[in-house]
Amino acid sequence: MTALTQRRRLTLPIMAAATLLLALSPLTWNNLYVQNMIIMTMILGVMAVTWNVMGGFTGYISLGHSAFLGVGAYTTAVLVVQFGLPWWVGLLASVVSSAVLAGIFGLVTRRARGTAYIMVTFAALELLKVLAMNLTDLTNGNHGLTMPFLRTERQFQQWPYYYGLLALLVLTVLMTLWIRRSKFGAGLLSIREDEDKAASIGIMTSRYKLIAFVLSGIPVGIAGGIYAYYIGFVEPRGYFLIAVSMQVVLAVLLGGRGTIWGPLLGAAIVEPLSQFTNAVIGGPQGGAWRLVLFGAILLAVILGLPQGIIPAVRRLIDRQRAKRTTATTGERFTAGALSTGDALKVLETFREPAPATELILEVDDLRKRFGGIAALDGCSFQVPRGSVTALIGPNGSGKTTAFNMIDGSARLDGGTIRYNGERIDSLPRWKRAHLGIGRTFQTTRLFPALTVRENLVAPLREFRWGALASPSMSGVESERAEAAIGLVGLGRYLDAEAGGLSYGQQKLVELAQVLVLDPELVLLDEPAGGINPAIVEQMAEIIAGLKAAGKTVLIVEHNMPFVLENSELVHVLSAGARIASGTPDEIRNNPVVLEAYLGDTPVETGARA
Amino acid sequence: MGLLLQTLVFGVLLGSLYALASSGLSLTFGVLRIVNLVHGSLLITGGYLTYTLWSVLGGLDPIVCILLTTPMMGLIGWALYTALIRPTIAGGDGGTMMATFAVMIAAEGIFALVWGNTPLTVAPPYARTSIALGDLVIPHAQLYAAIVALVVLGALGAVLRFTKLGRSIRAAASNPAGARLVGIRVSRVNALTYAIGAATAGAGGALISVIYPLTPDSWGAWLARGLAIVALGGMGSFLGTFVAALLFGVAETLVTAYVSLTWTVAVPYVVIIAVLIFKPRGLFGARGRTDVSTP
Numbered sequence: 001m002t003a004l005t006q007r008r009r010l011t012l013p014i015m016a017a018a019t020l021l022l023a024l025s026p027l028t029w030n031n032l033y034v035q036n037m038i039i040m041t042m043i044l045g046v047m048a049v050t051w052n053v054m055g056g057f058t059g060y061i062s063l064g065h066s067a068f069l070g071v072g073a074y075t076t077a078v079l080v081v082q083f084g085l086p087w088w089v090g091l092l093a094s095v096v097s098s099a100v101l102a103g104i105f106g107l108v109t110r111r112a113r114g115t116a117y118i119m120v121t122f123a124a125l126e127l128l129k130v131l132a133m134n135l136t137d138l139t140n141g142n143h144g145l146t147m148p149f150l151r152t153e154r155q156f157q158q159w160p161y162y163y164g165l166l167a168l169l170v171l172t173v174l175m176t177l178w179i180r181r182s183k184f185g186a187g188l189l190s191i192r193e194d195e196d197k198a199a200s201i202g203i204m205t206s207r208y209k210l211i212a213f214v215l216s217g218i219p220v221g222i223a224g225g226i227y228a229y230y231i232g233f234v235e236p237r238g239y240f241l242i243a244v245s246m247q248v249v250l251a252v253l254l255g256g257r258g259t260i261w262g263p264l265l266g267a268a269i270v271e272p273l274s275q276f277t278n279a280v281i282g283g284p285q286g287g288a289w290r291l292v293l294f295g296a297i298l299l300a301v302i303l304g305l306p307q308g309i310i311p312a313v314r315r316l317i318d319r320q321r322a323k324r325t326t327a328t329t330g331e332r333f334t335a336g337a338l339s340t341g342d343a344l345k346v347l348e349t350f351r352e353p354a355p356a357t358e359l360i361l362e363v364d365d366l367r368k369r370f371g372g373i374a375a376l377d378g379c380s381f382q383v384p385r386g387s388v389t390a391l392i393g394p395n396g397s398g399k400t401t402a403f404n405m406i407d408g409s410a411r412l413d414g415g416t417i418r419y420n421g422e423r424i425d426s427l428p429r430w431k432r433a434h435l436g437i438g439r440t441f442q443t444t445r446l447f448p449a450l451t452v453r454e455n456l457v458a459p460l461r462e463f464r465w466g467a468l469a470s471p472s473m474s475g476v477e478s479e480r481a482e483a484a485i486g487l488v489g490l491g492r493y494l495d496a497e498a499g500g501l502s503y504g505q506q507k508l509v510e511l512a513q514v515l516v517l518d519p520e521l522v523l524l525d526e527p528a529g530g531i532n533p534a535i536v537e538q539m540a541e542i543i544a545g546l547k548a549a550g551k552t553v554l555i556v557e558h559n560m561p562f563v564l565e566n567s568e569l570v571h572v573l574s575a576g577a578r579i580a581s582g583t584p585d586e587i588r589n590n591p592v593v594l595e596a597y598l599g600d601t602p603v604e605t606g607a608r609a
Numbered sequence: 610m611g612l613l614l615q616t617l618v619f620g621v622l623l624g625s626l627y628a629l630a631s632s633g634l635s636l637t638f639g640v641l642r643i644v645n646l647v648h649g650s651l652l653i654t655g656g657y658l659t660y661t662l663w664s665v666l667g668g669l670d671p672i673v674c675i676l677l678t679t680p681m682m683g684l685i686g687w688a689l690y691t692a693l694i695r696p697t698i699a700g701g702d703g704g705t706m707m708a709t710f711a712v713m714i715a716a717e718g719i720f721a722l723v724w725g726n727t728p729l730t731v732a733p734p735y736a737r738t739s740i741a742l743g744d745l746v747i748p749h750a751q752l753y754a755a756i757v758a759l760v761v762l763g764a765l766g767a768v769l770r771f772t773k774l775g776r777s778i779r780a781a782a783s784n785p786a787g788a789r790l791v792g793i794r795v796s797r798v799n800a801l802t803y804a805i806g807a808a809t810a811g812a813g814g815a816l817i818s819v820i821y822p823l824t825p826d827s828w829g830a831w832l833a834r835g836l837a838i839v840a841l842g843g844m845g846s847f848l849g850t851f852v853a854a855l856l857f858g859v860a861e862t863l864v865t866a867y868v869s870l871t872w873t874v875a876v877p878y879v880v881i882i883a884v885l886i887f888k889p890r891g892l893f894g895a896r897g898r899t900d901v902s903t904p
Binding site for chain 1: 643644646693696697700703704706707708710711712713714715716717718719720721722726825829833836837840871872874875877878879881882885886887889
């Protein structure tokens with residue numbers, strides 16, 4: 001943790017020094033060759049840093065990032081050359097056009113993830129190239145558009161581009177720094193790790209992606225406008241280049257995907273290398289050799305250094321440091337700093353008082369088929385407000401499927417679900433989280449590559465711009481994270497990677513994550529499954545604490561003693577329908593329940609051998 | 610009416626060739642679950658190899674060349690998979706796709722270095738002749754290409770359906786872990802599958818070299834067609850790929866005939882984007898998009 005804060009404290013001074021150095025360089029050393037190299041590096045830098053927001057933070061790999069450069073360049077060129085507008089109108093319009101393109105990419109991700117998204121970005125880039133070639137009235141086709149000269153004195157001729165791009169690059173880097181350290185950034189990382197789970201903790205994934213994509217498209221669009229002026233000429237084959245996309249991907253992977261400085265470092269290696277090979281391998285074969293060389297370098301990075309330079313170096317340093325300091329293992333629990341009730345008070349968010357219906361949840365006639373199997377077959381049950389209610393039943397009786405219908409992770413085929421008296425069965429998943437339904441999973445689904453803190457900061461109870469902008473490492477959000485982790489007694493692990501915790505600890509952290517949502521109804525899927533007795537006991541205490549704080553808890557569980565001890569109402573499912581309900585004592589002595597558990601045929605549906 | 614019929618016939622002939630050209634992509638996606646961005650480059654390699662054989666061996670018929678290019682491309686595919694693609698699989702979809710992306714970029718440079726930048730075409734005696742059926746004109750080259758494509762596809766289908774290898778491939782595709790349990794060496798089956806995919810590109814490339822000029826960057830058009838066809842057919846469905854290829858061939862010729870040749874190049878990109886957004890499962894696919902898997 002100290003290493004982390006040290007690094008953070010160094011960031012801004014180093015950045016200021018580097019900016020100053022770059023700003024002073026043309027004044028003291030007006031070398032056009034060097035300036036050109038820095039200009040090209042800054043353009044690649046802007047592209048790499050923004051690609052990283054999509055590909056590194058959010059997990060959407062794009063092969064079409066150079067499309068933003070082309071769209072920005074063409075927007076500026078068409079407005080300036082064809083319509084005679086001033087340069088600044090062109091640049092402003094580039095902001096709009098690249099934002100629109102980014103918005104389209106963002107919309108695409110509603111349907112296309114992973115490989116499908118990669119294919120779409122490739123196709124979009126090529127399609128834009130075809131458009132630039134064919135819409136000759138606007139773009140002059142393959143003949144291209146020649147930009148007007150900006151009148152400057154000869155020795156300063158590159159300065160407007162140089163300083164313009166320097167400002168753009170600094171702003172872009174500041175933006176990614178902000179994203180990475182905000183609650184918004186924690187949400188993006190959680191989308192990368194597990195998009196469906198992210199929705200279940202209230203993250204409006206499509207809106208997050210849209211914002212991220214627009215923010216990362218705009219700087220490249222502006223860079224495209226500047227680049228058009230700098231080169232002085234715009235034509236389809238020079239701007240919508242898949243080879244440029246490749247340089248962007250290479251720069252990010254080489255430096256370190258998902259890091260702040262990796263893309264910049266990568267760009268500072270790739271662009272000079274490209275210029276150097278330009279100079280060394282000239283002649284008609286030069287272009288071909290460069291393709292071979294860069295393809296080979298990209299392959300070598302993917303095969304030999306898949307994490308990139310910065311994470312690799314960081315790991316080396318951490319390993320050295322770990323040798324000297326004691327590790328954070330050894331102690332399994334520390335008593336929470338706050339009692340459950342106090343911690344829940346910290347986590348409390350403002351919300352409209354819920355209607356005082358007696359039932360918080362009414363499930364009626366739920367139906368769900370998977371192929372020929374009816375997982376839920378007319379299942380109905382109710383959950384009284386403020387109760388601890390349990391759903392039990394043999395394997396395959398439909399308990400987890402019922403959870404999936406309630407929290408919205410799967411669509412139902414029939415039936416209704418009412419929460420606080422209102423139907424929620426067609427609402428998207430994040431909306432149900434915003435209404436106050438939180439859920440843990442049978443097999444924990446934390447974001448394993450993120451720290452516990454990042455896991456706890458990600459949940460979002462309501463969508464507010466201010467909330468997105470709030471920092472994730474300090475202030476209110478961090479206080480909430482600390483309260484939640486204190487509640488489950490794992491405060492020591494706040495900055496540990498979630499994937500490194502034991503299974504039982506992960507269960508507790510996932511519960512803490514759900515509690516950050518400040519839910520009214522907490523769904524726990526096998527909270528006591530597969531964990532050691534000490535943690536089971538802790539889990540029981542937490543459930544009691546939640547009830548005392550006025551929350552409603554619905555549990556799916558196989559551990560009978562745990563269920564009968566900790567719940568006040570038990571519903572028994574068998575073959576997708578409810579066969580009994582009652583207090584734990586009534587259930588213990590109910591012959592129908594015994595038959596369902598011990599008999600070899602589902603009750604009431606009749607036997608078919 | 611004459612134009613329409615002519616266009617449809619052309620489209621179906623082209624579509625048959627497209628079916629062969631995209632079958633390897635469909636195979637590697639369906640079985641290995643990787644989007645093989647090198648496939649366009651493999652096709653072009655097959656075409657260039659045919660050109661070299663044809664010019665070195667004194668005008669050897671490109672259709673006969675298939676007998677040589679197919680095993681050659683199979684070997685290349687096997688080497689490519691074992692050396693460069695398999696090591697990246699642990700890194701997930703992104704890593705594999707980016708590895709194929711890197712090979713694709715490097716391959717363009719290699720083409721230019723070996724075969725130069727001038728467009729090359731294989732010109733057997735029937736390259737410029739055609740059959741006239743009333744108003745209808747059927748070029749020999751297109752007709753032969755379509756017939757050979759169907760024969761090769763039939764052979765591929767028979768291998769997949771009736772041989773032990775084919776059963777292993779299908780088993781490994783539907784459940785790798787289960788296939789391993791019943792004694793199938795999945796990693797070898799995967800390498801063979803990739804090799805077969807590359808081998809189809811050997812045959813496809815030979816046929817392409819007669820009809821289309823080869824340039825170092827022509828992989829792009831073939832990759833785009835392949836991706837469009839595989840997406841449209843439903844990723845991993847062979848029947849879907851075949852039907853989609855025919856539809857696609859017809860769509861391309863319709864656009865060429867009724868709109869303009871300059872817009873034909875846009876067809877694959879429009880198809881890819883439209884299908885993946887509006888019908889991600891394609892026409893026949895069970896699973897057209899990659900979802901974040903639940904553990």
